[in-house]
Amino acid sequence: xxxxxxxxxxxxxxxxxxxxHIRADADKLAELMNWRARxxxxxxxxxxxxxxxxxxxxxxADAGEHDELVFLGLDESGRACFAPxxxxxKGNPGPANPRLWGAMASLPAGDLATYGxxxxxVDWHARHRxxxxxxxxxxxxxxxxxxxxxxxxxKAEHFPRVDPVTIMSVEWEGNLLLGRQPRFPAKRYSxxxxxxxxGESIEEAVAREVHEEAGVRVRDVRYVACQPWPFxxxxxIGCHAYADDPAITIDKTELEDARWxxxxxxxxxxxxxKTGAEDGAFIAPPPFAVAHHLLKWWIxx
Amino acid sequence: xxxxxxxxxxxxxxxxxxxxHIRADADKLAELMNWRARxxxxxxxxxxxxxxxxxxxxxxADAGEHDELVFLGLDESGRACFAPxxxxxKGNPGPANPRLWGAMASLPAGDLATYGxxxxxVDWHARHRxxxxxxxxxxxxxxxxxxxxxxxxxKAEHFPRVDPVTIMSVEWEGNLLLGRQPRFPAKRYSxxxxxxxxGESIEEAVAREVHEEAGVRVRDVRYVACQPWPFxxxxxIGCHAYADDPAITIDKTELEDARWxxxxxxxxxxxxxKTGAEDGAFIAPPPFAVAHHLLKWWIxx
Numbered sequence: 330x331x332x333x334x335x336x337x338x339x340x341x342x343x344x345x346x347x348x349x350h351i352r353a354d355a356d357k358l359a360e361l362m363n364w365r366a367r368x369x370x371x372x373x374x375x376x377x378x379x380x381x382x383x384x385x386x387x388x389x390a391d392a393g394e395h396d397e398l399v400f401l402g403l404d405e406s407g408r409a410c411f412a413p414x415x416x417x418x419k420g421n422p423g424p425a426n427p428r429l430w431g432a433m434a435s436l437p438a439g440d441l442a443t444y445g446x447x448x449x450x451v452d453w454h455a456r457h458r459x460x461x462x463x464x465x466x467x468x469x470x471x472x473x474x475x476x477x478x479x480x481x482x483x484k485a486e487h488f489p490r491v492d493p494v495t496i497m498s499v500e501w502e503g504n505l506l507l508g509r510q511p512r513f514p515a516k517r518y519s520x521x522x523x524x525x526x527x528g529e530s531i532e533e534a535v536a537r538e539v540h541e542e543a544g545v546r547v548r549d550v551r552y553v554a555c556q557p558w559p560f561x562x563x564x565x566i567g568c569h570a571y572a573d574d575p576a577i578t579i580d581k582t583e584l585e586d587a588r589w590x591x592x593x594x595x596x597x598x599x600x601x602x603k604t605g606a607e608d609g610a611f612i613a614p615p616p617f618a619v620a621h622h623l624l625k626w627w628i629x630x
Numbered sequence: 631x632x633x634x635x636x637x638x639x640x641x642x643x644x645x646x647x648x649x650x651h652i653r654a655d656a657d658k659l660a661e662l663m664n665w666r667a668r669x670x671x672x673x674x675x676x677x678x679x680x681x682x683x684x685x686x687x688x689x690x691a692d693a694g695e696h697d698e699l700v701f702l703g704l705d706e707s708g709r710a711c712f713a714p715x716x717x718x719x720k721g722n723p724g725p726a727n728p729r730l731w732g733a734m735a736s737l738p739a740g741d742l743a744t745y746g747x748x749x750x751x752v753d754w755h756a757r758h759r760x761x762x763x764x765x766x767x768x769x770x771x772x773x774x775x776x777x778x779x780x781x782x783x784x785k786a787e788h789f790p791r792v793d794p795v796t797i798m799s800v801e802w803e804g805n806l807l808l809g810r811q812p813r814f815p816a817k818r819y820s821x822x823x824x825x826x827x828x829g830e831s832i833e834e835a836v837a838r839e840v841h842e843e844a845g846v847r848v849r850d851v852r853y854v855a856c857q858p859w860p861f862x863x864x865x866x867i868g869c870h871a872y873a874d875d876p877a878i879t880i881d882k883t884e885l886e887d888a889r890w891x892x893x894x895x896x897x898x899x900x901x902x903x904k905t906g907a908e909d910g911a912f913i914a915p916p917p918f919a920v921a922h923h924l925l926k927w928w929i930x931x
Contacts, residue, residue: 446829528747
């Protein structure tokens with residue numbers, strides 16, 4: 330059964346046409362950089378949100394003299410949409426900040442998808458101005474979907490990163506394994522997660538992470554749903570797995586706690602996000618996180 | 631239904647314990663760099679294969695004076711396993727070479743998994759000796775799972791890349807859409823594929839790639855299986871999707887051809903890989919490619 334979240338998972342549901350064929354076409358790209366083109370307004374890496382609750386756009390005239398422009402795609406009217414990479418922008422490889430959580434909850438789905446992609450790209454450019462191969466400077470290429478080394482002996486091409494992360498609901502006899510990181514709000518528990526490493530499959534990464542963080546062995550890993558998560562460039566791959574032995578050994582460098590919750594506790598915690606009840610066993614992950622959908626999917630099974 | 635390939639998909643089935651907790655423990659790591667430790671022999675980025683058909687290992691005494699060492703993990707005897715990053719190694723972001731195809735077909739599964747992870751890491755180090763943020767040199771950290779900028783005003787941390795790629799079987803009324811790239815051997819057709827970009831889900835990437843490359847719209851994307859593919863650092867995410875309209879428009883910058891094949895043609899082509907028959911409608915992707923497993927899975931449905 331395919332999981333069809335409704336509403337769609339946050340940061341998915343793109344409304345721009347990425348028009349990939351235009352990126353390498355310098356003439357076409359120049360032609361699209363006209364007075365109709367739209368420039369996404371950013372406050373550093375944060376979105377600028379208008380009185381109507383939507384993203385604010387300007388024109389290319391709003392770009393700084395030394396800004397590099399990333400081509401995000403075409404909107405439904407065929408206008409080219411860009412995001413600015415300001416020389417002052419130093420990027421931020423850190424996690425989402427609480428101020429952004431409001432934006433994630435309130436922005437229209439299409440706007441959030443546009444912002445997520447733009448943020449990941451602008452952040453990548455800001456943190457990749459030099460060539461990792463030779464140390465020379467790089468310049469933006471292919472409409473912002475590449476950086477190219479200006480050293481003619483190198484000419485290395487660099488591409489934006491997307492870092493696959495596994496995040497998993499783990500089940501043992503009708504109970505669900507959830508953990509909390511020290512930086513979580515009080516009582517919040519969520520699905521365990523970790524980066525997929527070179528040389529391993531998604532299923533192997535799930536098994537390794539659950540064992541590393543909680544000392545639990547899992548089997549029958551299956552894919553449930555995914556979410557691009559631009560803090561800074563993750564692709565959250567949501568999976569489900571089963572455990573045969575509930576004994577937990579917590580890796581305290583990663584997690585503050587990890588526990589099994591009953592189905593009733595999970596159901597109550599998910600309902601409590603709507604009712605505002607504060608007396609549950611834990612506080613569930615918010616609707617804009619893929620972990621929320623993993624819990625929702627699990628309850629519905 | 632979970633797909634359980636037998637034998638497992640190439641490059642999966644790791645036999646080393648990654649022992650992640652050791653990476654950041656400099657004392658423990660130094661202790662493991664003893665006379666029992668094993669050093670993977672590499673010819674540039676290619677594997678060195680012994681008369682027994684397995685990977686060849688040496689000791690740390692075989693490392694070059696200026697080699698950096700990547701900690702791959704612990705073997706079943708608790709010996710630490712390393713791979714060398716030689717200063718002469720310039721890395722290679724290109725695709726697999728025909729000489730490697732033999733190794734992929736012949737190496738024991740565990741060895742191939744070890745080699746794949748090691749190659750991706752060594753290649754990444756070789757191509758990331760400088761800081762993308764400031765241009766200074768970087769040095770290996772966390773046992774080779776990080777590079778850190780030596781510029782004390784920067785100190786940026788860089789991590790090995792894993793690039794998620796979607797690869798998909800697309801079905802229309804019992805037929806399968808396959809394409810061929812100009813660099814393929816004669817008559818070879820395989821599943822379409824493309825990188826997941828910042829700001830999109832796996833399902834969105836599948837739909838975008840199939841439309842870009844073949845002009846076909848798909849629905850009901852589902853995950854089937856995945857494979858780490860170290861040329862240079864891909865995570866191949868195999869999916870299946872359905873099309874309602876068979877009209878094809880080929881993007882000639884990406885594909886030489888794309889066609890629908892009947893179920894019988896796919897079954898024959900997969901059998902022909904074993905029998906050596908050359909009169910099929912096309913030559914199927916080889917067993918070490920995840921595309922092969924997508925076709926196998928589809929036939930078995």
